[in-house]
Amino acid sequence: MTRLRRSTTLLSLLLGLLVCQQVQGEPAEGCFPAIFAFGDGQFDTGTISGTFPTILAYDHPPYGQTYFKKPSGRYSDGRLMLDFIAEALGLGRISAALQTVTSDYSSGATWGSAFSTITSVAAGHTAGPGLFLSPFGIGVQVMQFVEFQLSVNSQVNKQARLMAKLRGDFTDDAPSEDKKKKKKKDPKKPRYFLQEINNDDEMKPLAVNMTLLELEAPTMRLPKKGSWSNALYLIGTGGHDITNNLNNGKSIKHVEDMFPRLINTLGESLTRLNHLGARHVIVFGLEPQGCQPWLLTRIRHTADDLDWKGCLVKYNNLVQNFNRMLRNQVANWRQSHDGLDIYYFSQYDVKIGLLTNDTAGFKSTNTACCGVAGSTYNVNLMVPCGPPAMDPATNMTETPTVCSNPNEYLYWDGMYTTEAGNRYVIQQMLTGKYFDIPFPLLTEKCVVNPLS
Numbered sequence: 001m002t003r004l005r006r007s008t009t010l011l012s013l014l015l016g017l018l019v020c021q022q023v024q025g026e027p028a029e030g031c032f033p034a035i036f037a038f039g040d041g042q043f044d045t046g047t048i049s050g051t052f053p054t055i056l057a058y059d060h061p062p063y064g065q066t067y068f069k070k071p072s073g074r075y076s077d078g079r080l081m082l083d084f085i086a087e088a089l090g091l092g093r094i095s096a097a098l099q100t101v102t103s104d105y106s107s108g109a110t111w112g113s114a115f116s117t118i119t120s121v122a123a124g125h126t127a128g129p130g131l132f133l134s135p136f137g138i139g140v141q142v143m144q145f146v147e148f149q150l151s152v153n154s155q156v157n158k159q160a161r162l163m164a165k166l167r168g169d170f171t172d173d174a175p176s177e178d179k180k181k182k183k184k185k186d187p188k189k190p191r192y193f194l195q196e197i198n199n200d201d202e203m204k205p206l207a208v209n210m211t212l213l214e215l216e217a218p219t220m221r222l223p224k225k226g227s228w229s230n231a232l233y234l235i236g237t238g239g240h241d242i243t244n245n246l247n248n249g250k251s252i253k254h255v256e257d258m259f260p261r262l263i264n265t266l267g268e269s270l271t272r273l274n275h276l277g278a279r280h281v282i283v284f285g286l287e288p289q290g291c292q293p294w295l296l297t298r299i300r301h302t303a304d305d306l307d308w309k310g311c312l313v314k315y316n317n318l319v320q321n322f323n324r325m326l327r328n329q330v331a332n333w334r335q336s337h338d339g340l341d342i343y344y345f346s347q348y349d350v351k352i353g354l355l356t357n358d359t360a361g362f363k364s365t366n367t368a369c370c371g372v373a374g375s376t377y378n379v380n381l382m383v384p385c386g387p388p389a390m391d392p393a394t395n396m397t398e399t400p401t402v403c404s405n406p407n408e409y410l411y412w413d414g415m416y417t418t419e420a421g422n423r424y425v426i427q428q429m430l431t432g433k434y435f436d437i438p439f440p441l442l443t444e445k446c447v448v449n450p451l452s
């Protein structure tokens with residue numbers, strides 16, 4: 001009896017898995033079965049942490065303290081914009097594609113990589129003094145996506161072949177039946193991998209064993225059927241191209257002259273994604289980088305260089321020029337690519353809106369919540385948020401501290417935003433007001449969960 005129960009449990013589990021798999025194969029109308037994200041740290045849920053473990057400060061406490069209660073491979077105290085979008089769409093966590101062993105990709109994957117650029121590292125591009133540069137530029141990320149897609153498809157096909165083979169062996173015939181009779185079966189008659197249970201006495205012939213579970217297992221963690229073309233694709237990068245060039249001593253004019261080339265390169269990646277199936281794409285505009293506490297610390301300035309919000313005017317003008325060009329190009333890409341449903345999302349406007357939104361609950365929008373106390377913006381460029389470290393300027397060990405309420409800060413560590421800031425941006429995104437053209441599929445048709 002115990003044995004029977006155990007088998008019954010196994011069977012229900014197995015049936016459950018199969019049913020589940022089937023349901024997941026057909027995404028609800030108007031909704032996205034997965035998210036695939038590309039770009040920089042705003043979408044990095046573990047790429048850099050997985051490839052360069054522990055060398056960067058964000059692999060240490062207090063990163064992750066608000067939500068994950070431990071460092072989570074994210075440049076924040078909690079969830080990123082990517083996490084909030086996934087939650088709103090009812091999807092699971094979006095794992096970094098490069099963190100392969102334990103990751104679950106059934107809701108998609110991200111290639112986003114902190115400090116990533118549009119310009120290729122292979123082209124001799126560097127970040128300049130004191131800054132990390134990701135080797136995973138947008139072009140490399142798209143190459144990695146090609147590889148990911150090939151191996152997912154090959155795994156799924158392999159499983160389908162094995163399943164078909166098993167289907168030939170496992171039928172709803174009684175086990176006593178001989179093979180001859182099996183062959184004569186009506187091909188139209190539905191056949192099952194699994195036998196139904198006769199509750200009264202014993203289980204009927206058993207095609208149930210771990211083999212099926214083992215067969216299902218590898219694909220359970222992969223994107224669901226239809227994901228390549230039905231997923232929501234996110235692209236957000238370019239900020240580090242600007243910063244790195246200025247950091248290398250290039251003039252604002254030089255940086256501005258690079259914009260058309262940068263945006264063209266981004267367009268090439270987009271075209272590749274489109275050929276690989278991408279149809280629904282959101283391109284994130286840059287945030288007002290001139291309000292970032294670390295840049296305010298790094299760039300020598302006087303009160304005249306700041307606007308009334310305390311942000312660097314020239315820097316933000318540069319960012320806005322980039323955004324204008326990007327936004328125009330998104331409209332062109334919409335025309336030039338067949339069936340491409342692409343939107344520009346103005347992260348800039350949302351964040352500037354936050355700076356002037358008294359009801360949003362942010363008390364500080366240009367000082368870092370986590371950092372070495374004592375400077376105007378709570379940033380010590382030599383000792384970032386993270387574990388205590390030696391400050392070469394003083395030869396003293398400095399210990400970064402965390403503000404008492406991170407929810408009242410836009411910036412967590414000087415460069416990256418808090419979970420509260422990220423939640424605010426996605427809340428605003430889902431109102432639909434900040435896309436260049438309406439995106440009803442996302443903001444109206446999809447079942448949108450309230451953000452927690």
Ligand SMILES: *[C@@H]1O[C@H](CO)[C@@H](O)[C@H](O)[C@H]1NC(C)=O
Pocket residue numbers: 169209210211
């Ligand atoms: C599972 O079933 C297959 C097909 O009948 C059989 O070859 C295999 O040995 C079984 N595996 C286990 C672990 O029972």
Ligand SMILES: *[C@@H]1O[C@H](CO)[C@@H](O)[C@H](O)[C@H]1NC(C)=O
Pocket residue numbers: 353357358359360424
């Ligand atoms: C200000 O913030 C509140 C709270 O997040 C939000 O509901 C509201 O839409 C924001 N106002 C504007 C003008 O964005």
Ligand SMILES: *[C@@H]1O[C@H](CO)[C@@H](O)[C@H](O)[C@H]1NC(C)=O
Pocket residue numbers: 392393394395
């Ligand atoms: C810090 O220590 C190094 C090596 O001992 C020394 O060369 C340097 O002058 C010191 N700097 C300061 C500011 O004390």
